[in-house]
Amino acid sequence: MAQKPSIPKGTRDFSPEEMAKRNYIFDTIKEVFTLHGFRQIETPSMENLSTLMGKYGEEGDKLLFKILNSGDFLKGVTDEQLIERNCPRLTSSLCEKGLRYDLTVPFARYVVQHRNELQFPFKRFQIQPVWRADRPQKGRYREFYQCDADVIGTDSLLNEIDLLEIIDEVFRRFGISITIKLNNRKVLSGIAEIIGEPERITDITVAIDKIDKIGIENVNAELLEKGISQEAVKQLQPILSLSGTNEEKLESLSKLLASSETGMKGIEELKYVIGGTIAAGIDARLELDVSLARGLNYYTGTIIEVKANDVQIGSITGGGRYDNLTGVFGMEGVSGVGISFGADRIFDVLNQLDLYPSEAKNTTKLMFVNFGEKESAASLKYAKRLRKAGISCEVYPENAKMKKQMGYANDNKIPFVAIVGENELEKGTIMLKDMQKGEQQELTVDEIAAKL
Amino acid sequence: MAQKPSIPKGTRDFSPEEMAKRNYIFDTIKEVFTLHGFRQIETPSMENLSTLMGKYGEEGDKLLFKILNSGDFLKGVTDEQLIERNCPRLTSSLCEKGLRYDLTVPFARYVVQHRNELQFPFKRFQIQPVWRADRPQKGRYREFYQCDADVIGTDSLLNEIDLLEIIDEVFRRFGISITIKLNNRKVLSGIAEIIGEPERITDITVAIDKIDKIGIENVNAELLEKGISQEAVKQLQPILSLSGTNEEKLESLSKLLASSETGMKGIEELKYVIGGTIAAGIDARLELDVSLARGLNYYTGTIIEVKANDVQIGSITGGGRYDNLTGVFGMEGVSGVGISFGADRIFDVLNQLDLYPSEAKNTTKLMFVNFGEKESAASLKYAKRLRKAGISCEVYPENAKMKKQMGYANDNKIPFVAIVGENELEKGTIMLKDMQKGEQQELTVDEIAAKL
Numbered sequence: 079m080a081q082k083p084s085i086p087k088g089t090r091d092f093s094p095e096e097m098a099k100r101n102y103i104f105d106t107i108k109e110v111f112t113l114h115g116f117r118q119i120e121t122p123s124m125e126n127l128s129t130l131m132g133k134y135g136e137e138g139d140k141l142l143f144k145i146l147n148s149g150d151f152l153k154g155v156t157d158e159q160l161i162e163r164n165c166p167r168l169t170s171s172l173c174e175k176g177l178r179y180d181l182t183v184p185f186a187r188y189v190v191q192h193r194n195e196l197q198f199p200f201k202r203f204q205i206q207p208v209w210r211a212d213r214p215q216k217g218r219y220r221e222f223y224q225c226d227a228d229v230i231g232t233d234s235l236l237n238e239i240d241l242l243e244i245i246d247e248v249f250r251r252f253g254i255s256i257t258i259k260l261n262n263r264k265v266l267s268g269i270a271e272i273i274g275e276p277e278r279i280t281d282i283t284v285a286i287d288k289i290d291k292i293g294i295e296n297v298n299a300e301l302l303e304k305g306i307s308q309e310a311v312k313q314l315q316p317i318l319s320l321s322g323t324n325e326e327k328l329e330s331l332s333k334l335l336a337s338s339e340t341g342m343k344g345i346e347e348l349k350y351v352i353g354g355t356i357a358a359g360i361d362a363r364l365e366l367d368v369s370l371a372r373g374l375n376y377y378t379g380t381i382i383e384v385k386a387n388d389v390q391i392g393s394i395t396g397g398g399r400y401d402n403l404t405g406v407f408g409m410e411g412v413s414g415v416g417i418s419f420g421a422d423r424i425f426d427v428l429n430q431l432d433l434y435p436s437e438a439k440n441t442t443k444l445m446f447v448n449f450g451e452k453e454s455a456a457s458l459k460y461a462k463r464l465r466k467a468g469i470s471c472e473v474y475p476e477n478a479k480m481k482k483q484m485g486y487a488n489d490n491k492i493p494f495v496a497i498v499g500e501n502e503l504e505k506g507t508i509m510l511k512d513m514q515k516g517e518q519q520e521l522t523v524d525e526i527a528a529k530l
Numbered sequence: 531m532a533q534k535p536s537i538p539k540g541t542r543d544f545s546p547e548e549m550a551k552r553n554y555i556f557d558t559i560k561e562v563f564t565l566h567g568f569r570q571i572e573t574p575s576m577e578n579l580s581t582l583m584g585k586y587g588e589e590g591d592k593l594l595f596k597i598l599n600s601g602d603f604l605k606g607v608t609d610e611q612l613i614e615r616n617c618p619r620l621t622s623s624l625c626e627k628g629l630r631y632d633l634t635v636p637f638a639r640y641v642v643q644h645r646n647e648l649q650f651p652f653k654r655f656q657i658q659p660v661w662r663a664d665r666p667q668k669g670r671y672r673e674f675y676q677c678d679a680d681v682i683g684t685d686s687l688l689n690e691i692d693l694l695e696i697i698d699e700v701f702r703r704f705g706i707s708i709t710i711k712l713n714n715r716k717v718l719s720g721i722a723e724i725i726g727e728p729e730r731i732t733d734i735t736v737a738i739d740k741i742d743k744i745g746i747e748n749v750n751a752e753l754l755e756k757g758i759s760q761e762a763v764k765q766l767q768p769i770l771s772l773s774g775t776n777e778e779k780l781e782s783l784s785k786l787l788a789s790s791e792t793g794m795k796g797i798e799e800l801k802y803v804i805g806g807t808i809a810a811g812i813d814a815r816l817e818l819d820v821s822l823a824r825g826l827n828y829y830t831g832t833i834i835e836v837k838a839n840d841v842q843i844g845s846i847t848g849g850g851r852y853d854n855l856t857g858v859f860g861m862e863g864v865s866g867v868g869i870s871f872g873a874d875r876i877f878d879v880l881n882q883l884d885l886y887p888s889e890a891k892n893t894t895k896l897m898f899v900n901f902g903e904k905e906s907a908a909s910l911k912y913a914k915r916l917r918k919a920g921i922s923c924e925v926y927p928e929n930a931k932m933k934k935q936m937g938y939a940n941d942n943k944i945p946f947v948a949i950v951g952e953n954e955l956e957k958g959t960i961m962l963k964d965m966q967k968g969e970q971q972e973l974t975v976d977e978i979a980a981k982l
Contacts, residue, residue, distance in 0.1 A: 083639045083859050086576050086627050091640055093647070094569035094654070101570070113917040115894040115924025117546035117942070118553070122673055123575065123629075123659065124538050124595075143576075146596045146625055148663040152615050160612040163604050172624075173598055175538050177575075187535045188543055195545070197941040199927055202546070207575065211600040221574055234927035236906060243914070358910045407535050442567040454688060458810045462695070465565040472567025475651055475686035489649040490569070 088212070088220030094441070099425065102438035103252075104205055107225050107419055110248045111203040114240055116227050119202050121184040124175040131176075133183045133406060139166075141210045143220075144173035177209040181226045181418075182403075189230065190407040198231025217422065228416030230403060235347060238380045238399070239354040241417050245384055245395055246360035248419065253433045255387040256394070257363040261370035262348050263377050263398075265331065268341015269317055269368070272334065273310040282306065283371040286318060290369070294318055317368060324352055324366045331368070344379075351380060363387070376400055382417060386427050394423045443530055444471040444494040444510075445487045447480065453498050460498065460508060460523045467527040471496075487513060494530065540664070540672030546893070551877065554890035555704075556657055559677050559871055562700045563655040566692055568679050571654050573636040575661075576627040583628075585635045585858060591618075593662045595672075596625035629661040633678045633870075634855075641682065642859040650683030669874065680868030682855060687799060690832045690851070691806040693869050697836055697847055698812035700871065705885045707839040708846070709815040713822035714800050715829050715850075717783065720793015721769055721820070724786065725762040734758065735823040738770060742821070746770050769820060776804055776818045783820070796831075803832060815839070828852055834869060838879050846875045895982055896923040896946040896962075897939045899932065905950050912950065912960060912975045919979040923948075939965060946982065 085091060092100060108118070124145060131139055152160070155171045178184055181204045189196065205225045214220055227244065229237040242258060249256045270279035285300045292300075297318065301311050317334060320327045328349055335341030352364055362384075372381050372393075379399035386394055397417030404412045428434055444464065446457035457473045464471050474483045487495050497509035502520070510526055511518040521529065537543060544552060560570070576597060583591055604612070607623045630636055633656045641648065657677045666672055679696065681689040694710060701708045722731040737752045744752075749770065753763050769786060772779045780801055787793030804816055814836075824833050824845075831851030838846055849869030856864045880886055896916065898909035909925045916923050926935045939947050949961035954972070962978055963970040973981065 083581050083643055084578065085574050085581075085639075085643070086578055089574035089576060091574070091644065092572040093644070094571060097570040097572060100572075112893055113920070113922050115897070115922060117893060118549040119546060120544040120549060120552075122537050122541035122543070123661070124541060124673070126536065126538055129535050129537075140600070143600075144598045145629075146598050146621065148592070148595075150617055152617060152620075157613050161609050165602055165604060168604075169598065177597075187537075191535055191537070192543065192545070197938055199938070201924070209575070221576070229927065232927045236900075236910075236925060236927045239910065240925070240927070243910075247917075354907065354910070357907060358914060441564055441569060445567070448688075455806065455809060458688075458691065458695075458806070462810060465699075468565070470565050470567060472653065473688060473692070475681065475684045475688045475692070486649055486651070 086220070088214030088218075090219060090221070095439070098438050098441055099428070099434055100421070102434060103421055103424055103428070104223070104225070106251050107248055107421075108203070108205060110244055110251070111227050113247075114201075114244050116201045116203040116229075119185075119188060119204055120206060121178070121181075121188055121204070123178055123207075125178060125184055125187065127170070127174060127176045129187050130179060130183060134179055138179065141212055142179055143177040143209045143211055144169055145175040145177070146172055147174055178206070179210060180208050181206060181224045182416075185226070185228065186404045186407060189412060190404050190409045193409065199229055199237075200231055201227070201229045203227040217426070219422065223421045225419040225421055226416060227418075228403075228414050230412050230414030233413055235350050235354070235380075237415050238351045238382075239358060241397065241415060242351070242355045242364075242382070243358055243360060245382070245417060246355075246362045249384070250361050252424065252428060254394075254424070254427055254431070255362075257365050257385050257387055259365050259367040259370050259383045259385065260348060260352065261367055261381040262344035263379055263381060264340045264344025264347065265335070265368060266344075266371065268335040268338035268344055269314070271338045271341060273306075273313040275306055275310050278304075278306060280375070282314075286314075286369045287371040289318065320368060324364065327366045327368075328352075347379060372396055372398065378413075380415060389427045389430050391423055391427060393420070394427060395419045440491040440493060442470045442472060442490060442492045444469060444496055444526075445483075445490075445492045446471065446473040446496045446498060447483050448474040448477050449497075449499050450477045453500070453503055456503055457496070457498050460496070463523050464527055464530070467530075469527065469530050496526070538672070540666030540670075542671060542673070547891070550890050550893055551880070551886055552873070554886060555873055555876055555880070556675070556677070558703050559700055559873075560655070560657060562696055562703070563679050565699075566653075566696050568653045568655040571637075571640060571656055572658060573630070573633075573640055573656070575630055575659075577630060577636055577639065579622070579626060579628045581639050582631060582635060586631055590631065593664055594631055595629040595661045595663055596621055597627040597629070598624055599626055630658070631662060632660050633658060633676045634868075637678070637680065638856045638859060641864060642856050642861045645861065651681055651689075652683055653679070653681045655679040669878065671874065675873045677871040677873055678868060679870075680855075680866050682864055682866030685865055687802050687806070687832075689867050690803045690834075691810060693849065693867060694803070694807045694816075694834070695810055695812060697834070697869060698807075698814045701836070702813050704876065704880060706846075706876070706879055706883070707814075709817050709837050709839055711817050711819040711822050711835045711837065712800060712804065713819055713833040714796035715831055715833060716792045716796025716799065717787070717820060718796075718823065720787040720790035720796055721766070723790045723793065725758075725765040727758055727762050730756075730758060732827070734766075738766075738821045739823040741770060772820060776816065779818045779820075780804075799831060824848055824850065830865075832867060841879045841882050843875055843879060845872070846879060847871045892943040892945060894922045894924060894942060894944050896921060896948055896978075897935075897942075897944045898923065898925040898948045898950060899935050900926040900929050901949075901951050902929045905952070905955055908955055909948070909950050912948070915975050916979055916982075919982075921979065921982050948978070 151172050207221050207223050209221050266283050270276050270282050281304045285297050289297055298311050370381050377398035378401040381398040383393045384395035399415040401413045448454045461471050493513055495511040507520050509518055510521050603624050659673050659675050661673050718735050722728050722734050733756045737749050741749055750763050822833050829850035830853040833850040835845045836847035851867040853865045900906045913923050945965050947963045959972050961970055962973050
């Protein structure tokens, strides 16, 4: 036999069992998005490289999968250029298109391209794969799904509350206990301001973002090393050791940031969002965390991150408010707020906690054993009747040995087997076998439809 | 403003309205596949080029989208090879991966790669995009979805009946009246045999496949031109002009092909499949059509093609039985039968006949007008209550002018608007406005949950 075929590293096949679980995840997220009035769009897998390049930093440009032009792809490249072997430069001659790297840039491109057809505010969601030529490792793939919801064209903080309710409802449905961490970029700006280092906000937040991992001492050392003054680091200490309830933290912050207009605006926003979300009623723990920074240069207001309470794993959802989604495509002033569910990590959490409902484990409910032509003809009719009642079922396609047929039902985790033999055929009944309990019961097709 | 961004030719953005319709199509097909015990798999968008190349003919190789290797993609290519500019040869050095061209080859690869984990028979379905570097034109895209269902590892004709029932049920749900055309490769072989030209089966079937388009006279001319003998063409005439019911056609064929064992086997199979499908009860018209050939070199038994009765459009679904799915990957003897729904054409047919149910047209059912902080806080709670009842709703995020808010509901085709003003807030009621009828009614949130 020829060499066994394989798939590119970092990519995955999904078996029926895995697909049932993945569908459960995507369907749940999609249903909650839809219940909240978000509307789905899809964009092409390929975008023009001119749309993608330069949007993800230099490293990101390298991680884009580029598609070789069709036909004579060397047309327009001179021999000299070829022999020079400058790969990045040659790429732009050889390739016009690349695979989507995330859903945000294609969304921004979509908004600009279709701005005359769109109504603002625009609440869109998008669930599609993205591709990155990253080095594959455990939990990191070259093809994976993102599940994004954004509201653009509105500054109202009701949108933040809406998105937090969505997060709460999605994880409530999954049965995953979560903590939603909240922060606000304006609070971070305020902190940098009051400690007298307003220009160093990036260094400061990058450092304090590491508190959970390396502890306060090391954060302080890093700040000093980066040239933040001793005095500023000292002033930072009460903020780094904020504790208590959200109300208490906000109270302390109000005093600490009193002299910063921006900081106080951030506190006001946090109060509104936290108050409104709790009033709307959520199950999740809501925790103000001033060390939360997440892609700071992108977010301008609320910052959101979700952790699972019972599993050690990174952030399983994140998001925040941004000011200028589409400026890079020449359309200014489109602000918005969005969240992104990490489907692969949620998949891992659900697996670890074994939280999948039984519907996500087996899709086919019943198999008719095949005893020959007459019996299978009757079974086909029964199957049609059951499907009308929404019951997934199949007739084993061959009159094979009983053991083989039962093995098939077993291997495919089909919970019920229906036996229509000569006897049952005469009486117009079906022997229904519960594969788990091992019990069997003689019923009519209508009784089975009602029972299952 | 910078140049308006665009997407690669032959690709599409899907707006919320289009997505709602597409989801309706895919969800319907998926639900019927699942009701019949088919189990979903997904394969990566990229396959190794060694998996894809040589599987679709020379033309197909050209139409594959190839992905440029990451990093130093010229490594391993000499200056001489570069300057030689042999693009097809260079491609294999520059690219290891390509985008999926169809779902059949990846499925075959999947079966071989996972054969130790699979149970046969294996009933799989797969709904994923495929990519072809074809010249784009009306109705032909470079990225489009295929919806395939196959049963492999069984020769039983019950599978054909199963698939025909699926086709019937899918189009019954869509409300599209269809004709399912059936043929059998063995009948075509029998025809070639009895007219004394068994080796010329491809030429013969390619010619008679055109009867509908060019008429019998031209088919005859083409056959003679291709070197089929006068005598053979004469013998072919009663077959080309077969008419009457399926039973009458089968009757005539039985006489004409009596001396061909293969032909008679084909007739027997057709009788079984047609008889069984009609006994199972279908709505679609079932029509034996000996001129149907479809990818002859691939199919070995039943051949299936579906036409819409009320719209002039090509085949909207097709399929058939094949003998050797996985031979190309070194695993012999895997036979099966499959069908493929043409989602883009179905989309066009549903649009032309305006057959989308209202659920596929609007997703959000109700919008709360925003009259300010107190009112919107109450609306958030009402919205939560309605979502619990499965009603998609949203609170307009800003206290904007009434005209703007109503315009939003209108533009997004939201059928109901809820008004919670000072008055309603006091009474604990909601004014529900039916946007289509223009009527309004004062109700409690529970009454609205029950009504919608």
